[in-house]
Amino acid sequence: MIERLGLVTTQLPTTGSSVMALLVVVLPLLLGVLGAACRPKRGWPAVLASLLALLPLLTLTPLVVSQGTQAWVLELGGLTLHWRANGLTLLLLLLTQLLVLASAAYAPAYLRVAVQAQGRGPAWLWPLMGLLAASLSLIWLAADLLTLYIGLELMGLSAVGLMLLPGREDALAAGMRYLLLALIGSLAFLLGVTLLLGAWGRLDLAGLAEAVEAGPVLWVAMALLSAGLLLKAAAFPLHAWLAPVHGSAWTPVSALHAALVIKASFFIALQLWLVFAPQAAVAAWVVGGMGAAAVVWGGLLAWRADKLKDVVAWSTVSQLGYLLIGFPLLIGTAPAVASIAWDGVWLQLLAHSLAKAAMFLAVGNLMLATGEARVSGLAGASRRFPLALLSFGIAAISLVGLPPSAGFTAKWLLLHAALAAGQWPWLLVLAVGTLLSAAYVFRVFRYSFVEDVELEDYRPVPLRMDLIALILALASLLLGLAATWPLALLEIAGGGP
Numbered sequence: 001m002i003e004r005l006g007l008v009t010t011q012l013p014t015t016g017s018s019v020m021a022l023l024v025v026v027l028p029l030l031l032g033v034l035g036a037a038c039r040p041k042r043g044w045p046a047v048l049a050s051l052l053a054l055l056p057l058l059t060l061t062p063l064v065v066s067q068g069t070q071a072w073v074l075e076l077g078g079l080t081l082h083w084r085a086n087g088l089t090l091l092l093l094l095l096t097q098l099l100v101l102a103s104a105a106y107a108p109a110y111l112r113v114a115v116q117a118q119g120r121g122p123a124w125l126w127p128l129m130g131l132l133a134a135s136l137s138l139i140w141l142a143a144d145l146l147t148l149y150i151g152l153e154l155m156g157l158s159a160v161g162l163m164l165l166p167g168r169e170d171a172l173a174a175g176m177r178y179l180l181l182a183l184i185g186s187l188a189f190l191l192g193v194t195l196l197l198g199a200w201g202r203l204d205l206a207g208l209a210e211a212v213e214a215g216p217v218l219w220v221a222m223a224l225l226s227a228g229l230l231l232k233a234a235a236f237p238l239h240a241w242l243a244p245v246h247g248s249a250w251t252p253v254s255a256l257h258a259a260l261v262i263k264a265s266f267f268i269a270l271q272l273w274l275v276f277a278p279q280a281a282v283a284a285w286v287v288g289g290m291g292a293a294a295v296v297w298g299g300l301l302a303w304r305a306d307k308l309k310d311v312v313a314w315s316t317v318s319q320l321g322y323l324l325i326g327f328p329l330l331i332g333t334a335p336a337v338a339s340i341a342w343d344g345v346w347l348q349l350l351a352h353s354l355a356k357a358a359m360f361l362a363v364g365n366l367m368l369a370t371g372e373a374r375v376s377g378l379a380g381a382s383r384r385f386p387l388a389l390l391s392f393g394i395a396a397i398s399l400v401g402l403p404p405s406a407g408f409t410a411k412w413l414l415l416h417a418a419l420a421a422g423q424w425p426w427l428l429v430l431a432v433g434t435l436l437s438a439a440y441v442f443r444v445f446r447y448s449f450v451e452d453v454e455l456e457d458y459r460p461v462p463l464r465m466d467l468i469a470l471i472l473a474l475a476s477l478l479l480g481l482a483a484t485w486p487l488a489l490l491e492i493a494g495g496g497p
Contacts, residue, residue, distance in 0.1 A: 005205075018070070020057075021056075021083055021085055021141055022074075024056050024057050024093060025141065026134065027053040028049070028050075028100065028133035028134045028137065029131065030053070030130065031049035031053070031129055032126045032127030032128070032129065032130030032131060034126070047101065050097065050105075051101065053097055053100075057097060060090070060093075061090055064089075064492060065492060069085070069086040069492070072084075081144060082142075083142065083143055087490050087492030090492075091346065091350065091486055092267070093140050093141075096133060096136045096137060099357050100132075100133045103357075106465055106468045109461070109462040110252055111125070112462075114250070115250070128158045128165075129162065131158040132158040136155060136261075138154070139155065144203045146203045148268055149189065149190060151264075152232075152264070153186060155264055159178075160179045162249070162250075162257070163178055163248070165249075166248055166250060168248060170244075174241075174247070174249075181232075182232060185232040188228030189229060190228075192220075192221040192225035193221075193225070195217055199218075200212055205271070208275065209275045221276075222273070222276055222277055222280075225269070225272055226269055226272075226273070229266070229268055229272075236290050237293070242313050243305075243313040245257075245313075246258070246313040247307060247309050247313070251363075251365075251367075254312075255360040255361050256357070258312070258316045258360060259352075266324075270326070270345070273327065273330075273331060274330065278331060278332070281332025284330070284331035284332060285327075288328035288329075291320075291321040291327070292429040295319075295325075295432065295436075296433070297317070297318075298317030298318025298321060299315075299436025299440065300436065302318060303440040305375070305440075306375060307374055308372075308444070309373070312359050312363055315359075315399065315440065318436065318437070322414065323345060323352075329341035329344075329414065329421060329426070334420075337417050340413055340416050340417040340420065343490060344412075344413030344417060345410075346486070346490055347410040347483060347486060347487065350410075350486060351407040352399070354398070354476035355399050355405075356399070358391055358392075358394070358476060359396070361465070362388050362389070362392040363392065365385070365391075365469060366389070369384065369385050369388065369458055369459060369461050370385075370458055371458070378448045379450040380448075380451070381447075381448045385458075387463075387467075390473075391470045394470070394476070394477055395469075395476060397476075398476040399441070400438050404480045405477045411430055414426070
C-alpha cells in the first residue's frame with residue numbers, strides 16, 4: 001500500500017520533477033495576482049493564469065509515466081517537507097486545474113449578471129480562488145503530516161473566504177459557522193499530529209508507516225485525525241453545515257467547494273487509514289456505516305429539499321457516502337478486493353467532482369434565468385432554458401450511476417468489490433442510493449416540464465455559462481467510456497493495496 005500511495009522512504013534529490021511540482025503549486029497564485037490587478041469582472045487574466053498552471057503539470061506527467069513515482073525532500077530553512085507524485089496525484093492535480101479553469105472562465109459572466117454591487121467582493125474572488133487551487137495542489141503532493149496540515153489550513157481559510165464574498169447576512173452567518181467548524185476540525189487534526197510526533201518523533205508518512213505500533217496512542221491519534229477530517233468533509237452525521245453554506249455562496253464557489261474541497265479532506269483521511277491502520281477492519285466498518293447512512297439520509301434530504309441549491313448540496317452528502325463505503329472495502333480485505341475497490345473509489349471521486357461542478361453551474365444558470373431559488377419555481381423552464389436543463393440531466397446520469405457514465409463504472413467496481421469481499425450490506429446501499437438519486441433528479445425535471453405556466457420574467461444567461469456547465473457534464477459522461485485511461489494511470493505507482 002505504501003507503494004500504491006507513492007510513499008517511499010528513499011527520497012530523490014532536487015530534480016526537474018520537483019521543480020515542476022513546485023510550479024504546479026505556485027503558479028495558481030498567478031490567478032489571484034492577475035485577476036486582482038485587472039478589472040474584477042474581466043476574466044481573461046484569470047483564465048490565462050489557469051492555463052499557465054497546466055503547463056508544469058503537462059511536463060510532470062511524462063516523468064511519472066516513464067519513471068514511476070517521483071519522491072523528494074524540500075528543505076525550507078528548518079522545515080523538511082516530503083512530497084511525491086504518482087498516478088493518483090496526477091489525476092487529482094489535473095482534475096483541480098481543469099475545474100479551476102472552468103470556474104475562472106465561468107465567473108466573469110456570472111459576476112456581471114449576478115453580482116450588481118460594485119465593491120471589493122469580486123476582486124477578492126481571484127486571490128482566494130488562486131490560493132484554494134495552490135493549497136489543493138499542495139495536499140495532493142504532500143507526503144508528510146506537516147505539509148498536509150499546511151495545505152489543509154490554507155484550503156480551509158480560502159474556502160471560508162470564498163463563502164463570505166456575497167457579504168449578505170445569510171452568507172456571513174453561514175460562513176462564520178463554517179469557519180468555526182473548520183477550526184474545530186483543524187484543532188482535532190493538529191492534536192492527532194502532535195500525538196504521533198510525540199510518540200514516534202517524525203512526520204513523514206513513509207517513516208511513520210514503519211515506526212508506528214498499534215496501541216492507545218495510535219488509536220486516539222487516529223480518532224482525532226479522522227474526526228477533524230470527516231467534519232471538514234461534511235460526512236454524516238457531521239454534515240448539517242453544508243447546505244446553508246452553499247445556499248448563500250456564489251455559484252462558481254459552490255462548484256469548486258463541492259467538487260474539490262470536501263474531497264481533499266476525504267483524500268487525507270483515507271490515506272492516513274491506509275498508512276496507519278491498514279488492518280482496522282472493525283473501525284472501517286463503522287466508517288462504512290456512516291457512508292451508508294449518508295447515502296440514504298442525504299438522498300432523502302435532497303428529495304425533500306425546497307431550494308435548488310439545497311437539492312445539489314444534500315446530494316453531495318449522499319454521494320460522499322459512496323466514498324466512505326470504500327473504507328471497509330480497502331481496509332482489512334484481500335489484495336484482489338482492495339485493488340478493485342481502489343479503482344472504484346477514485347473513479348467515483350473523479351466522476352462526482354465533474355458531475356457535481358456541472359450540476360451546480362447548471363442550477364446557478366437556472367436560478368439566474370428564472371429568478372427563482374425554489375424547485376417549484378422551475379415550472380415552464382424546459383421551453384426557455386434547454387441547455388441548462390440538458391447540462392443538469394447529463395450530470396445527473398453520472399450521479400445516478402447510469403451507463404455509460406463514469407459514475408456507473410465506479411459504482412460497478414464498488415459493487416464488484418463488495419461481492420468479492422462478501423460484504424452484502426453495501427449492495428443494498430448502492431441500490432437504495434440509486435433510487436433516491438433518481439427520485440430527486442426526476443423531481444427537478446417534473447417541475448421543469450410543467451407546460452401550463454408562462455414565464456413572464458426571465459433573462460437567459462450568457463451562452464458561455466451554459467456551455468461551461470455542458471462541457472463539464474459531458475466530461476463526467478465521456479469519462480465512463482474512457483475509464484481505462486484513469487484506471488491505467490492509477491497503476492503507475494505499482495503494487496497493490
